[in-house]
Amino acid sequence: MIKKIIFISILADILILALLYYIFFKPANYREEKINGIKAVFPQWKSEIYNYPPWKGRTYKSLFSRFGFYWTSQTDFEKFFSELEIKMKNAPYKAELPLYERGVFYYQKKGENVFEFVFLFRNEKNIYWTTLTGSIFSSKDKGILRKFFENLEIEGKKVSPDFRDKLEKVFDDLPISKIKRAESIFALIFLILIGSQLFILALLSFMGRCPKNIEEDVIVCSSNASVETRNALQVQVQPACICLKHGFLLVYIGGKKTMEIPIDEIQWDLKKKRGRYENKIFKIEELNDWRIYLPIREI
Numbered sequence: 001m002i003k004k005i006i007f008i009s010i011l012a013d014i015l016i017l018a019l020l021y022y023i024f025f026k027p028a029n030y031r032e033e034k035i036n037g038i039k040a041v042f043p044q045w046k047s048e049i050y051n052y053p054p055w056k057g058r059t060y061k062s063l064f065s066r067f068g069f070y071w072t073s074q075t076d077f078e079k080f081f082s083e084l085e086i087k088m089k090n091a092p093y094k095a096e097l098p099l100y101e102r103g104v105f106y107y108q109k110k111g112e113n114v115f116e117f118v119f120l121f122r123n124e125k126n127i128y129w130t131t132l133t134g135s136i137f138s139s140k141d142k143g144i145l146r147k148f149f150e151n152l153e154i155e156g157k158k159v160s161p162d163f164r165d166k167l168e169k170v171f172d173d174l175p176i177s178k179i180k181r182a183e184s185i186f187a188l189i190f191l192i193l194i195g196s197q198l199f200i201l202a203l204l205s206f207m208g209r210c211p212k213n214i215e216e217d218v219i220v221c222s223s224n225a226s227v228e229t230r231n232a233l234q235v236q237v238q239p240a241c242i243c244l245k246h247g248f249l250l251v252y253i254g255g256k257k258t259m260e261i262p263i264d265e266i267q268w269d270l271k272k273k274r275g276r277y278e279n280k281i282f283k284i285e286e287l288n289d290w291r292i293y294l295p296i297r298e299i
Contacts, residue, residue, distance in 0.1 A: 013193045210241035211255045218245045219293055220286075227251055227259075228281040242284055244293055249275070249282065268294055 210223045221243040229236045241252040249266060251259035259280075266275040266282070273287040284290065 010194060010197045013197065207239045207254050209255055210243070211252055211257075214243065215245060215250070218243045218250065220244050220290060222284050222286045222290075224285040226283045227253070228283065230279050230281070240282075242282055244290060249277075251282070263294065 210221050214221065221241060223241045225240050225242040227238050227240045227242075229238075238253055240258075241255075243250040243252065244263070247263055249259075249261045249263055250257055251261075261277055266277045268275045268287070270287060270291065273284055275282045275284070275287075
């Protein structure tokens with residue numbers, strides 16, 4: 001029974017750790033979208049694409065409200081774009097990427113391994129604005145980010161080789177030095193949990209083994225047994241090898257005989273596969289097979 005509990009516990013640990021790894025370290029899945037001329041491969045992060053003709057006599061304050069800009073004319077739009085470029089260039093982490101007529105890319109560290117990536121491009125007719133915000137927990141996520149920006153298509157055109165080259169350096173230099181350490185700690189926790197339980201299982205198997213040199217007059221033995229000692233303060237359970245010989249019950253723990261009890265003084269419960277003697281309960285899985293050898297006095 002104890003071994004079964006250990007096995008179940010190990011399986012539970014594996015499932016829990018596998019679930020945690022899936023949640024925190026799994027690479028994001030891809031989904032492809034095409035919105036108003038921008039085609040991109042998105043990770044499952046919070047992502048948005050905006051593409052609006054900026055001068056149609058309308059107010060777009062809500063669109064860029066976090067920067068506090070809006071425009072109702074081409075002049076306002078030019079001002080908006082210029083001011084936004086300045087804000088981007090002054091970001092804590094940034095990379096200017098020449099892209100067609102005018103394009104800017106930058107990223108900000110928003111928290112522990114949490115980044116916001118912004119890409120903005122404009123031509124004579126449109127402004128393209130893309131943001132990604134999310135956490136990076138493994139090096140696989142860096143590859144996904146690279147994949148996202150490398151697959152940008154603006155009005156049917158792929159990004160320039162220079163853009164890709166600079167992206168390579170940007171993502172290689174991301175301040176995420178704790179990634180490998182976090183993965184290593186996770187693996188270490190996994191090994192400690194599983195290793196400790198395997199050690200306990202091996203120890204229990206050793207404690208419950210039957211000795212090689214058994215006494216000659218022993219009739220039958222069971223290594224699938226345990227001794228439960230009860231007192232007012234605690235219950236102690238030990239795996240054991242329990243043997244039956246004429247007139248006595250022998251208990252071996254760790255290969256050594258620790259008890260020799262007269263069978264007549266033990267009360268047997270065949271349904272629960274156990275015998276009771278004073279404050280000790282002997283649980284024997286093969287007890288029904290022993291019935292022909294026992295003086296049965298049901299509890």
